[in-house]
Amino acid sequence: MLEWFELHPELELAYRMKESFHEIYNCSDKEDAQAFARTWLDSLSPEMEYAFGAARTALTNWWGEIFNYYDHRVTNAYTESTNWLAKDMNRMGRGYSFEVMRARLIYEKQARKPTTKVRGIKPKPFLPEKVMYRFGIIDEKVKTIEYGPHIPTLCDLLDKSYFS
Known part of the structure; x- marks a missing residue:
């Protein structure tokens, strides 16, 4: 991967953004997870918007439902x-x-x-x-x-x- 990242820096950026997105579910409570998600949304650069636009939309449209996970630890x-x-x-x-x-x-x-x-x-x-x-x-x-x-x-x- 490192060789690919050197050849295609945008690939590394996309990979890091994807990995960072998954870290939301490693937060210990709802407040931390929501703060982490807001930070992730704010850090989404314009060159990555095309790749993560659907994730951004889903996260913002289903905010309450997504973060209810921290109240019950059950998903759909x-x-x-x-x-x-x-x-x-x-x-x-x-x-x-x-x-x-x-x-x-x-x-x-x-x-x-x-x-x-x-x-x-x-x-x-x-x-x-x-x-x-x-x-x-x-x-x-x-x-x-x-x-x-x-x-x-x-x-x-x-x-x-x-x-x-």
Whole structure:
């Protein structure tokens, strides 16, 4: 790379800008990440604008959504992957609209099972559940969290023509 950078200084500049952009996600908290992103946007030189214009636009248009990552440490990668699978299936001509196929992929119970987690400990009931809630015997902090469909499971189901 160093030899290429000597021959093409703009390539090194683009590489450094790209690497710097990825550093946003190495920040420890939301405020630092937003400050780093503002600095990155300000440092984007006019000669690199053509190469990073889409990144600049996405960053500014989706600022809140992008930096919500620091509040929850969860991305929409599952949603994007599921949409991609639905579009592929739609192109294969399975006979469903994109919206129907996406819904089938997102809500498929078999695919959601590996990513469903139960948080907290629920005691074994010794009274009817209504009574236990009323008297505070059941911990209401127990909850089920679903992180979306498990993409490898969806791919296996697709390979087996489950959605046909």
